Amino acid sequence: MKTLFRIALTASALMLAGGAIAAPRTVTLEVENVSCVSCAPIVKKALSRVPGVSQVTVVEADGMATATVTFDDEKVTPEALTQATTNAGFPSTVKGSS
Template sequence: MKKSLIATALFLLFSLPALAAQKTVALSVPGMTCSACPITVKVALNRVEGVSAVDVRYEERDATVTFDDAKTSVEALTQATTNAGYPSTLKQIQATQE
């Protein structure tokens, strides 16, 4: 009984990182008013730990961000843009496994 309990505990311990997933979200960033704004937004988002890709589109006033949900959250992303002077809100979320 002890061996199976220990084996189960070890299995769960080592499988925890596998539960994390790459997520892609679209953020609405309506405060971008010039063609230089996306650069600031992109830099701010790339500085968030766990972010692996950022695509900022000035014309659409949005940013698409791919991140590891075990390392960061949507709240951290929107806080990063707000701290850079460009408040953002979540447009949509898609879970993508990589």
């Protein structure tokens, strides 16, 4: 009977832990130095290559761009995303997240 109780307790704990799986997050980055036709695609490609990123949208306006990135927060941080754009020559900062 004790063994059955332990199995049930362990199964319950595993089921509760499964509910703690992280949901995808979205962050908006303000990207600098976006001044030519090829800049936004470079930013998008740099962000898309980061492991854990599932979707990237980049919109240009007046030498700046806004990048909206959907990612798995268990695999990547917003800081890693800003580092990816900076490494590509386009420094960025986190404008907002959800």
